[in-house]
Amino acid sequence: MGKEIKKFNMVAKLRIMPKGIEVDLKKVENEIKEILSKCETSKFHSAEVRPIAFGLKSLEVAILITEAKKRIRKHRG
Structure with a gap:
């Protein structure tokens, strides 16, 4: 595993x-990649188009995230 991947310690999967x-899902994917390329605490990992029904498809995106302690508030229950 490269140093680039090791700095991320969480994965978020979005549908x-x-x-x-x-809707052009490839265009949506490219927009997500562009937005994430400007972010230091997350990185685009993968995307997959999945059929839903009647020709409708969803886009599932995996994003690598690093825990930014200043940005994540711990829940105390």
């Missing part, structure tokens, strides 16, 4: 549900 079949 993006489009409003209709006309």
